[in-house]
Amino acid sequence: MNTGNWLCAYAITRNRPATWDVGPAPRLIGYRDLGVVVSEVAPTRFDRIDTLDPVDGTLAELAREHDAVVRAVFRSEPVLPLRFGTVLDGEDAARRLLEAGYDQARDCLDEVAGHREWGVRVRHAEPAATTKPDAAGLTGTQYLVRRRERLKAIQQAREDVAGSAARLEGALRRHAADTVGRARPHGVLVNSAYLVETGREAAFHAEVEWFARELSAAGATVETSGPWPPYSFTDLELGAKAHG
Numbered sequence: 001m002n003t004g005n006w007l008c009a010y011a012i013t014r015n016r017p018a019t020w021d022v023g024p025a026p027r028l029i030g031y032r033d034l035g036v037v038v039s040e041v042a043p044t045r046f047d048r049i050d051t052l053d054p055v056d057g058t059l060a061e062l063a064r065e066h067d068a069v070v071r072a073v074f075r076s077e078p079v080l081p082l083r084f085g086t087v088l089d090g091e092d093a094a095r096r097l098l099e100a101g102y103d104q105a106r107d108c109l110d111e112v113a114g115h116r117e118w119g120v121r122v123r124h125a126e127p128a129a130t131t132k133p134d135a136a137g138l139t140g141t142q143y144l145v146r147r148r149e150r151l152k153a154i155q156q157a158r159e160d161v162a163g164s165a166a167r168l169e170g171a172l173r174r175h176a177a178d179t180v181g182r183a184r185p186h187g188v189l190v191n192s193a194y195l196v197e198t199g200r201e202a203a204f205h206a207e208v209e210w211f212a213r214e215l216s217a218a219g220a221t222v223e224t225s226g227p228w229p230p231y232s233f234t235d236l237e238l239g240a241k242a243h244g
Helices: 058-072 090-098 100-110 138-171 198-217 236-241
Strands: 004-015 027-031 034-040 079-081 085-090 116-125 180-181 188-197 220-228
Touching: 004 058, 004 090, 027 079, 027 198, 027 236, 034 090, 034 100, 058 079, 058 180, 079 100, 085 090, 090 100, 116 138, 116 198, 138 188, 180 236, 188 236, 198 220
Parallel strands: none
Antiparallel strands: 004 034, 004 079, 004 085, 027 034, 116 188, 116 220, 180 188
16 A cells, blocks of 8 residues: 555545535545545554544544534535545545445435434433332331332333333334434433434424423433434445445
């Protein structure tokens, strides 16, 4: 690899004249009607990238730069974010990337054009089933009845919240062009990304707000994030080919 001509690649987009108000001075390398957004990069910036602290320091700075460029392009054109840390060996490699993945990238760009990504997460912290009811003044039988009623109420609340969360997911899928589920840590009932056409965002968020009220009454919270470039809806094979 010619280490004197490295390019950091951020995203694939339309091959149209554009200027982006963001550092570090990205530019477009085109092939037919597609382009890959790149900037010059010193290879030493990616040294030991797999061992760097993901929260702070150089890796976090690089990730913020990557996201800033993708967002800048996203403000004016449909965009396919490439995998963070994609580095190409010069302009010829960038054109080969576009040529090799041309049909796939063009189809994917058409699919995400006019859409934005939204994240939705539902959290529910139910009371601990091991918590014992107050036994003061109760006979043994009364205590067992009280405890059984408490466990039954917890189970019913758990089922009610799960049912509301499932209905929320179904309602949001009807407003989204695509959906991706993510890992659900303990206490998280929904953790999904939705690709939503901009013309349907108002209806999408109206559903979120309606179910948020229902879930709030059951002790759950609904969080949304976005809008994002379609990070969760880009075929990762495009990024993988860039490393060749």
